Amino acid sequence: MSDSRPTTPPPRSPPLSNLQATPEQIRQIEINRLRAKAAQREREAGASSSSSVNSNNKRPLVNNPAITTSPTGPASSKEKPLKRDSRLGTYFEYDLSKMVNSKGGFLLEDERDVDEEVRRKEKERERQRQMQAIEPSNMNPKCRECGTVDIDQTYKQVFRCLVCKKCINEKPELYSLLTKTECKEDYLLTDPELRDHEVMPHLLKANPHKSTYANMMLFVRYQVEEFAWKKWGSPEALDAEYERREEEKKKKKNKKFEQSLRDLRKRTKESVWQRRKDEEHRHSYGPLERCSDGTSKQICHECGFTVEVEEL
Secondary structure, three states: OOOOOOOOOOOOOOOOOOOOOOHHHHHHHHHHHHHHHHHHHHHHHHHHHHHOOOOOOOOOOOOOOOOOOOOOOOOOOOOOOOOOOEEEEEEEEOOOHHOOOOOOOOOOOHHHHHHHHHHHHHHHHHHHHHHOOOOOOOOOOOOOOOOOOEEEEEHOOOOOOOOOOHHHHOOOHOOOOOEHHHHHHHHOOOOHHHHEEEEEEEEEEEOOOOOOOOOEEEHHHHHHHHHHHHOOOOHHHHHHHHHHHHHHHHHHHHHHHHHHHHHHHHHHHHOOOOOOHOOOOOOOOOOOEEOOOOOOOOEEEOOOOOOOOOOO
């Protein structure tokens, strides 16, 4: 007969004591214990925040991100943007951070698109303002004509000419101002030469005829003449070139007039000939009439002209 009494299990091996563990094992045990305590605290804090109620006996609002398929809902960063409906027509996208103010009522995307003429005039005005702001090195300049110290500041800063207002008024053949058109027509100068501020200093002034017109370019007469004499060689050479160009203009004008006169004569001849052709009378004969002598005749109803017709 077997013994049915319970037996005492064998004793377990004693746990590894700190005295028997190595320092590395002790450090790892401590790290695992701290991690477990931190995880337990996080679980307790989450449970308390979700179960706690506010003054209105309601749980606090928690933003839970949800995935939605609605077209008006927030799209994820990985989703592509919706395509534009083609029925809305064409449109243009502009980057306002790259826009440039051209000061002409338009916004341009790049500095390169600004009109070269507008930029050139703006730089020229800025250079003139800087020249006017610079203090002169010579504190006591004198007039080149009379020696007075009452120098006109505009002539000094813009044209680099030391002259007083009195001499400007008394000697207009030297210091009067010429427009760009007068320089081109009277002294046969070109646009590139007149626009070079280093060669031909000029003053930009608002057009008195209309505010929307281009600014006037004013030049000092003696500077224009000096440049023209240097370009053409002498005043006589300039006069000869001027006369040659005037003759060329007259020849072209006479040639154009003669051609138009020939066209007029041709059109007149054609109209007279056509009128004469239209005025020519065309007989309108009636039916053939037989005469007693055996001949036949036809009579025009309008003029009575008679034509005899012999029968075969």
